Amino acid sequence: MAIDIPRLPLGDWIEGGLDYLTTQFSAVTRGISHVTQGGINSLNDALMWMPAWSLIALIALLCWRMSGVRLAVGSALGLALIWNLGLWDPMIESLTLVVIATLVAVVIALPLGILAAISNRFYAIIMPVLDFMQTMPAFVYLIPAIPFFGIGSVSAIFATVIFSMPPAIRFTTLGIRQVPKELIEAADAFGSTRSQKLVKVQLPLSLPTIMAGINQTIMLALSMVVIAAMIGADGLGNEVWKAIQRLRPGDGFEAGIAVVILAMVLDRLTQSFRKTKKAQ
Amino acid sequence: MSESQTTKIQVRGLSKVFGSQPKKALELRDQGLKRPEILEKTGQTLGLSNISFDVKEGELLVIMGLSGSGKSTLIRCLNRLIEPTEGDIIIDGENIPKLNEKELLQCRRRHFSMVFQNFALFPHRTVQNNAEYGLEIRGVDKAERTQKARDALKQVGLDGWEDAMPSQLSGGMQQRVGLARALANDSSVLLMDEAFSALDPLIRKDMQQELLELQHRMKKTTIFITHDLDEALNIGDRIILLKDGEIVQIGTPEDILTNPADEYVARFIEGVDMSRILTARHAMRPVRATAREDDGPRTVLRKLSENGLDSIYVTTRERKLLGLVDADAADQAAKDGEQSIKAILHDDFPRVGPDEPLNNLFAMFNEKSRPIAVVDENQRLLGVVVKGAVLAELAESGER
Numbered sequence: 001m002a003i004d005i006p007r008l009p010l011g012d013w014i015e016g017g018l019d020y021l022t023t024q025f026s027a028v029t030r031g032i033s034h035v036t037q038g039g040i041n042s043l044n045d046a047l048m049w050m051p052a053w054s055l056i057a058l059i060a061l062l063c064w065r066m067s068g069v070r071l072a073v074g075s076a077l078g079l080a081l082i083w084n085l086g087l088w089d090p091m092i093e094s095l096t097l098v099v100i101a102t103l104v105a106v107v108i109a110l111p112l113g114i115l116a117a118i119s120n121r122f123y124a125i126i127m128p129v130l131d132f133m134q135t136m137p138a139f140v141y142l143i144p145a146i147p148f149f150g151i152g153s154v155s156a157i158f159a160t161v162i163f164s165m166p167p168a169i170r171f172t173t174l175g176i177r178q179v180p181k182e183l184i185e186a187a188d189a190f191g192s193t194r195s196q197k198l199v200k201v202q203l204p205l206s207l208p209t210i211m212a213g214i215n216q217t218i219m220l221a222l223s224m225v226v227i228a229a230m231i232g233a234d235g236l237g238n239e240v241w242k243a244i245q246r247l248r249p250g251d252g253f254e255a256g257i258a259v260v261i262l263a264m265v266l267d268r269l270t271q272s273f274r275k276t277k278k279a280q
Numbered sequence: 281m282s283e284s285q286t287t288k289i290q291v292r293g294l295s296k297v298f299g300s301q302p303k304k305a306l307e308l309r310d311q312g313l314k315r316p317e318i319l320e321k322t323g324q325t326l327g328l329s330n331i332s333f334d335v336k337e338g339e340l341l342v343i344m345g346l347s348g349s350g351k352s353t354l355i356r357c358l359n360r361l362i363e364p365t366e367g368d369i370i371i372d373g374e375n376i377p378k379l380n381e382k383e384l385l386q387c388r389r390r391h392f393s394m395v396f397q398n399f400a401l402f403p404h405r406t407v408q409n410n411a412e413y414g415l416e417i418r419g420v421d422k423a424e425r426t427q428k429a430r431d432a433l434k435q436v437g438l439d440g441w442e443d444a445m446p447s448q449l450s451g452g453m454q455q456r457v458g459l460a461r462a463l464a465n466d467s468s469v470l471l472m473d474e475a476f477s478a479l480d481p482l483i484r485k486d487m488q489q490e491l492l493e494l495q496h497r498m499k500k501t502t503i504f505i506t507h508d509l510d511e512a513l514n515i516g517d518r519i520i521l522l523k524d525g526e527i528v529q530i531g532t533p534e535d536i537l538t539n540p541a542d543e544y545v546a547r548f549i550e551g552v553d554m555s556r557i558l559t560a561r562h563a564m565r566p567v568r569a570t571a572r573e574d575d576g577p578r579t580v581l582r583k584l585s586e587n588g589l590d591s592i593y594v595t596t597r598e599r600k601l602l603g604l605v606d607a608d609a610a611d612q613a614a615k616d617g618e619q620s621i622k623a624i625l626h627d628d629f630p631r632v633g634p635d636e637p638l639n640n641l642f643a644m645f646n647e648k649s650r651p652i653a654v655v656d657e658n659q660r661l662l663g664v665v666v667k668g669a670v671l672a673e674l675a676e677s678g679e680r
Contacts, residue, residue, distance in 0.1 A: 180400075182396055182398055182400035183400055183402060185361055185394075185396070185400065186394070186396060186400040186401075186402070187413075188361055188388075189359055189361060189388065189392065189393075189394040189471075190388065190389070190393065190394070190413060190414040190417060190461075190465065191385045191386070191387075191388035191389035191414070191417060191418070192417050193385060193417070196417045200402075200413075200416075200417070201402060204404045205402075205403070205404060
């Protein structure tokens with residue numbers, strides 16, 4: 001009774017497309033790989049060259065300036081614990097991946113978000129794409145990353161950027177679209193050009209919302225960077241991965257707690273930045 | 281209000297259709313259909329239909345109508361915040377609907393400044409930077425725009441508030457910033473979209489008065505939108521009455537009160553003939569500044585200029601009214617080195633008791649349009665009645 005519909009070779013098509021991209025753009029991907037790896041290495045080297053205590057002091061100072069004594073003390077204690085557990089270097093590696101992935105994601109997301117805010121057509125195109133990017137299980141991005149960039153940190157960055165970019169785009173678009181209509185009218189009435197309107201009115205007013213998006217991006221990037229240990233990314237994720245393979249729950253939890261501490265410091269710090277911006 | 285004013289803006293056959301098939305709607309309009317029928321037949325809203333009027337250089341033109349009459353659409357068509365569907369808007373030889381994007385930008389910068397109902401101040405900019413906005417986007421250099429913005433803020437009485445953020449100011453003060461932002465721009469036409477409607481009544485009256493004084497000083501061509509007849513009568517040199525996107529009447533406040541064009545206008549001003557019941561007491565306002573009998577001509581001159589007056593009442597310490605001093609006489613006396621103003625005091629102005637009926641006051645406004653002094657039985661100065669206030673009071677009582 002069952003009608004025999006041939007199975008769609010969807011996977012084959014996707015693979016064919018990926019193969020095509022890998023071979024056709026190998027020069028490009030190799031270039032990107034080279035530059036990204038260089039960036040990762042130098043940031044890693046710089047952060048690891050600093051003695052752990054000095055970096056802790058620096059972050060605590062930043063927390064104190066941006067937020068207050070509580071965050072400063074909390075961050076310092078948390079980071080000191082990571083150091084004490086011997087997870088300092090993996091933590092720095094994870095931090096580097098998060099920082100670089102976030103930078104790349106934001107640099108791509110801001111213009112796309114602005115475009116989506118201005119153009120209804122582009123908005124209609126990009127929103128389903130963002131839904132797709134966010135609902136696709138994160139692991140799946142790891143697979144095509146390997147043929148493009150090989151095993152290692154660059155692939156991790158690639159997958160992380162894709163996974164963490166949507167909120168930055170969404171919030172940028174939302175922030176700009178939320179600017180009250182009267183203010184846009186006022187800017188127009190005085191004869192602002194489109195770019196004057198953007199730079200002098202729309203972007204400053206949407207900054208708190210954009211910062212909320214960047215905060216989300218950082219959090220997603222951190223979670224992805226941990227998962228990316230599966231394709232050979234260094235960092236805390238790698239420690240968790242090793243603990244799983246050796247069945248050592250203690251080590252696993254230690255690394256996991258370090259991830260939580262790093263996440264909390266990054267989250268509170270970026271949120272406090274957003275709040276001080278809003279208060280101004 | 282002289283007759284020899286040149287025309288600043290000519291609006292001819294301006295129409296606006298909201299919807300996707302404007303042509304269809306305009307065809308039906310030309311067949312004589314009105315807004316509701318057109319909406320029913322085509323789903324298109326006829327926002328404005330065949331509007332023609334002139335704006336004279338230096339006048340304060342009020343466009344008045346109830347909500348939905350198309351007044352906001354009309355003012356936004358002038359600077360194309362809303363694109364008109366058809367018609368011409370000619371300002372200094374340029375036809376605004378025909379301008380390309382770049383020319384439109386220049387035209388907005390040169391000709392129009394706008395003040396908005398809900399102020400529309402930029403919340404992330406200080407008062408000073410708000411006032412500078414128009415100059416900033418035109419590329420005026422920092423020193424010049426700082427100075428011009430400062431001057432404009434001073435004009436509206438906000439010196440000392442330059443570094444405040446808009447959210448720290450009261451509604452009335454915020455709208456002063458809005459006005460300063462428009463004035464600093466030094467454009468040739470001021471567009472005011474229900475500029476005082478969001479303010480509470482007392483502040484609103486003050487702002488109207490201040491606008492009149494500013495207007496008197498600067499002679500800036502102003503188009504003022506309101507839904508409030510009282511406001512229209514109080515400040516307008518001329519009034520355009522709008523209904524359902526069409527002009528019902530254009531005229532001076534007196535024209536509209538005494539000679540309503542149709543039933544709609546008549547209903548608007550219904551009950552305005554309260555002039556026999558109302559008295560001078562209702563229409564009088566406090567006197568803003570008086571001179572003392574022992575003031576010298578220079579003191580008097582300073583008081584005059586500080587308050588933007590061209591004549592001032594002189595009273596005793598007990599506020600007993602002695603007479604009036606004119607600015608030019610005081611000026612002459614000061615030049616002649618006179619020490620006293622007693623010689624230039626005169627009595628050439630109307631004075632009435634507080635119970636004088638309003639309809640008797642109309643006739644008293646003499647050619648110099650001096651205000652009427654209201655005095656009690658001991659000749660003490662209680663207040664002053666200006667022409668606009670009589671009309672406004674009549675209009676207001678009509679609404680009650």
